[in-house]
Every structure is written in structure tokens, then in C-alpha cells.
Amino acid sequence: MEAVLDIEGETQAEDEFKGKPFLKVTNQPVVLKFVDVVHTIKVQKVGKVFGKSLVSGDNDRVILNGVSGMVRPGEMLAMLGPSGSGKTTLLTALGGRLGGHLKGSITYNGKPFGNSMKRKTGFVTQDDVLYPHLTVTETLVFTALLRLPNSFPKQDKIMHAEAVIDQLGLVKCKNSIVGNTFLRGVSGGERKRVSIGQEMLINPSLLFLDEPTSGLDSTTAQRIVSTLLDLAKGGRTIVLTIHQPSSRLFYMFHKILLLCEGKPLYFGQGSAAMDYFSSIGYAPSVAMNPSDFLLDLANGDSPTESTKEQTQVKKTLIDAYEMNIAGKLKEEIQHVSSEPAADELDSKTLAKWPTTWWQQFIVLLQRGVKERKHESFSGLNIAEIIIVAVLAGLLWWKSDISHLQDQIGLLFFIAGFWGFFPLFQAIFTFPQERMMLQKERSSGMYRLSSYFVSRIVADLPMELILPTVFITVTYWMSGLKPTAFNFMHTLIVLLFSVLVSQGLGLALGAMVMDLKSATILGSVIMLTFFLAGGFYVQRVPSFIAWIKYISISQHTYKLLMGAQYTPDEAYQCGEPPKNCYVGDYPAIKSVGLDGQVMSSVALGIMLVMYRLIAYLALMRIGVTKKLEN
Numbered sequence: 182m183e184a185v186l187d188i189e190g191e192t193q194a195e196d197e198f199k200g201k202p203f204l205k206v207t208n209q210p211v212v213l214k215f216v217d218v219v220h221t222i223k224v225q226k227v228g229k230v231f232g233k234s235l236v237s238g239d240n241d242r243v244i245l246n247g248v249s250g251m252v253r254p255g256e257m258l259a260m261l262g263p264s265g266s267g268k269t270t271l272l273t274a275l276g277g278r279l280g281g282h283l284k285g286s287i288t289y290n291g292k293p294f295g296n297s298m299k300r301k302t303g304f305v306t307q308d309d310v311l312y313p314h315l316t317v318t319e320t321l322v323f324t325a326l327l328r329l330p331n332s333f334p335k336q337d338k339i340m341h342a343e344a345v346i347d348q349l350g351l352v353k354c355k356n357s358i359v360g361n362t363f364l365r366g367v368s369g370g371e372r373k374r375v376s377i378g379q380e381m382l383i384n385p386s387l388l389f390l391d392e393p394t395s396g397l398d399s400t401t402a403q404r405i406v407s408t409l410l411d412l413a414k415g416g417r418t419i420v421l422t423i424h425q426p427s428s429r430l431f432y433m434f435h436k437i438l439l440l441c442e443g444k445p446l447y448f449g450q451g452s453a454a455m456d457y458f459s460s461i462g463y464a465p466s467v468a469m470n471p472s473d474f475l476l477d478l479a480n481g482d483s484p485t486e487s488t489k490e491q492t493q494v495k496k497t498l499i500d501a502y503e504m505n506i507a508g509k510l511k512e513e514i515q516h517v518s519s520e521p522a523a524d525e526l527d528s529k530t531l532a533k534w535p536t537t538w539w540q541q542f543i544v545l546l547q548r549g550v551k552e553r554k555h556e557s558f559s560g561l562n563i564a565e566i567i568i569v570a571v572l573a574g575l576l577w578w579k580s581d582i583s584h585l586q587d588q589i590g591l592l593f594f595i596a597g598f599w600g601f602f603p604l605f606q607a608i609f610t611f612p613q614e615r616m617m618l619q620k621e622r623s624s625g626m627y628r629l630s631s632y633f634v635s636r637i638v639a640d641l642p643m644e645l646i647l648p649t650v651f652i653t654v655t656y657w658m659s660g661l662k663p664t665a666f667n668f669m670h671t672l673i674v675l676l677f678s679v680l681v682s683q684g685l686g687l688a689l690g691a692m693v694m695d696l697k698s699a700t701i702l703g704s705v706i707m708l709t710f711f712l713a714g715g716f717y718v719q720r721v722p723s724f725i726a727w728i729k730y731i732s733i734s735q736h737t738y739k740l741l742m743g744a745q746y747t748p749d750e751a752y753q754c755g756e757p758p759k760n761c762y763v764g765d766y767p768a769i770k771s772v773g774l775d776g777q778v779m780s781s782v783a784l785g786i787m788l789v790m791y792r793l794i795a796y797l798a799l800m801r802i803g804v805t806k807k808l809e810n
Contacts, residue, residue: 210254211386218285220245257419262440268422276389303380307391313361330535370401390421428470441479541631549639557643570651574658582752593716596737607686670744678737684791691798710734719771736780743777
């Protein structure tokens, strides 16, 4: 196996993995064929400006129109084209991730995309969807534990991840966090190599990459493409989209597919592209980057026919493709053997999931705790909770039962504050992780149920520790009943309420998947519950009184009062002071100290129901997105 190509300006980290060959493909090599691929989407009217529709209603928009090609093992195909040409849509379709109506034929060793093919396919998205607080090693080890089948012992999976780190030249940064825009971590090129490494862990026969050099400088981009070229030499079939490669990169690709508005203009060897366009009358007037010239043609800009309209240039190029390339290409595709037999046996013996549900749960739980502890236990979160707890303790300092109105005001404040805080924390959960969930579920990494349960369990210590700290500080400062039983009763009620509010936040985030809209909706719902909680309005009209039965605040308020008082408990009231019963106090009587079991049952139902709604909403979202670039 040859080493990665020598490149000018290589860093010391790059030098470390020169000469370290990539493993050859252990899976069956894949011949990818696609013939007359057509993809259309429905375009609906979205509005009017000055009486004119921005988009015409109910029209079919053709994203791909009769695209054909073939890539053999050991070859790297680069798909070029301007924005909106359909190259990402085609890549997504070839990767088996495009939903909706797709016509034409796409085969992998003569067979359609299936579960066995998914296991042999790596897909690197344009955006590096990675957890920022995990190190490079942690990122790849967790991926290996999830994606590699149980035929690999755990230690072998870890060693495999370390081997990929070594092969991709990531040794120098293996203990550095990945980072993101707001958190300093590894460089852009290293982050891209981590994304590629995640797919290389399964030693794929077929590798797709969407704009792998996007946002990188030319030297880093060449290192990435050189790495891919070395991977192809190991017998892999590699397909990638690239917007505007340098001339050095252009000649590294074995094959080029040029797209224009979903239609092919060229398919063939990269080294022969310039000669082909010269043969049909399109040659650059000056020496220039071949990819720049091809993109100019795809945009309808001709150096030899500057007076010709762009649509005419495009039509001429499309007609030339149909006359000179299309027929020969289809004949070549038909005559190349696909060897489907060995793949059929593999698909029968291959399990649907690489690991068991329990293994997925444990790994996802460990990863979730490592990643989210930084956010949940951030200095800001801890500081604001302690400040509010101390402030509440000072405001209600050593109040006693003779100041009953003050005490129930504190209890209602606790119910309200710990209704809003976990709600807004949880609303951000699934919208922030949507891209990660789509990416990992598309690759068949784990079940949705194992992810969902691990997400809930991982949040438990993070969601419960802060309210425990809060109530510990506030309870003893404010003069509530100083007994261990009453304190523990209050704490249990509060934690129960926090879990219910968190469930509501998870459900809203999963259903809406838009942070702004979900936050506004959550605020409206919780304020409605707050107003119907029984503290502000004691005589609620009967036609709207039903709200209190679904109000988290009302049930929590009642349970907190039940943790402090009994109906026949006496306190000093009036002038001159006399004994009064807590159960007769108007603000308490309107809510009632009875029905504690019913309120507990109501919160229990909400606890389960909100999480079930969140799970069903995640199932509805799916794992694919339609792309048109």
C-alpha cells in the first residue's frame, strides 16, 4: 500500500502518518452504478409580493434529470456544479438517504440499497456534526463501540479506533476536545479528518463525502483529498461533491461528473475533461483552473461565445453530452460485471443492528454524561441557582407558620421557578441534537429507543442535583418545618415536579424542533399553568376551571403544601391572637390539602405522557432531509 501523497507544507502531525498504510477493504468491493436518475419535489406557494406569487403553487421541480454514471473499486468520483445544480441531492440518493420520489436505477454490485449495504457504506456530511466537549479519542472510541459489530471484542474496537487515529494523523490532537465555533478545539482540517475517521471505523467499501474541503485552505484541502485518494487505493469506491477545487485537486480525481440544473454536462476522466470541451468548441481563452472553467460552462458563461445567452450555452452543452457521452456511458455500465452473488449471502446472515439494545444504551449513556455535564453544570447555571436560592432564603428568612401567607407564597414561588427552569433547559435538547440524531440514525448506528432512554437517564443526575441544592439552601433559611421528614417530603415533591416539567420541555422541543417557536410556546403553556395554579386566582370561573387539572404548577403547589401542613394544624391569627386551623385559611382552602394522591397520580401520568409524546415526535421526524445543492 502506498503512503499518502507528499504535499508541500505538511505539518509534523501530517508527517507522522505518512507511510502508514490504510487497511484494505475486508468487505466485498462495491461497483456503484446509477442510470437515468430522476428526482422531483413538490413546490408549494409560499406567499405574494405586490400581488405576485414568490413560488408557483403545486408544481413539480426537477432536481435531478437523467443522471448516469459508474464508479469502480479503487476510483474516486468528484461531482462538480454550481450551487443548486443537484450534486448534494445526487450524493444523498446514491448514499441511500434520499426520501421521496426517485426514478431510475441505482445499484450496488447489481443490487438495490439494503441493510447489508448500509453496513458497508460511510457517509461524511458537509457540516462536521460532532460533540464539541468530547476529545478526538472519545469521539472515535464511542463511535467504534456503537458501529462495530459484536464479533469485535470491546478492546479490539478501542484498538481499531486508535489505529484510525494513527492512520489519519490525529495522534498530536487525540486528547484535545473537538470544539466548535464557540469552543476552541482542534483545527478545521483535523475536525474533518475526525468526521472521515468515524466512517473509516467500519472499514467501508463505499464512502460518500459532501464537500469535504469546504471552508479549508488549499493546503489542508489537498491533505484531505490525498487521504481520500489513499483510501481509494485500498479498494474502496469513493464519491464526493466539491464546489471549486484547485487545479492540483482537480487532477487527483479519477472521474468527474459535471452537473447543471440537475442535468449532466460531462462524465469521464478528470484528465480528459478539458480536451472534451475543446473538441465541442469550448476552450478557455487563457490558462486557468479547469474547475473554474467547468463551473463557468455550467453557469452558461462561454469564453468563445460571449454574446450567446446562458440558456443557449447550457442547451448546447446538454445536447453535446447526449450525443457524445450518454450512449457510450450506458453501454459501458451494462457491460461491467457487478458480482451480486457474494453480497446476497451476507445480507441474510447480517443482523439488523451491530450491537444489542443494552450495549447501545450503556455507550450512549456514558457519552451523554461526558458531553452534557459541561452544559448542565456550567458555572452560570450553578451560580444562578445558588443566587436565587440565597435570595429566596433571605426574603423569607425565618418565617414561621404565623406568617402563613408568606410561607405559601414561598411554596408557590418554588413550584413556579422549578416549572420554568427545567422546561427551558429541556426544550433545547432535541433541536440542538437533531443533526447528530439524523446523522447517526441514518448510518444505522443505534435504535431510537436506546438513544431516547439513555438521554433521559443521563439527564437525571444533572436535572436533580441543582434543585436539591436549591431546596437545601432555601428550606433551612426560610423557616419551613425543621424536620427531616418534612424536608425530604418537600424535596421528593420538588424533584417529581422537575421531571414532569422536563418531560413537557422534551415534548415541545421534539414536536416543534425550532428553538424560538418552542420557547414561546413553552412560555405560554407554563404561564397558563402558573395563573391557574391556585395562588393568584382563588375563584376560577367554572368554564375555565379545567385548566387547573392539567396544570403542573397547581398539582405541585398542592403537594408542597401537603408536605408542610395538615388541615387540623393550628396557628396564631387575628387580633387578639387566637388559634386558627390551617385548613380553614382561604388561600389554602381554595386549593385544598386533600387530594394529595390524585395530584401525585396526575403528575405521574404527565411524567409518562410527555415523554411518550416526545418519543413519537422523534419517530415522526425521520432521519433524512431533502437537499438540493
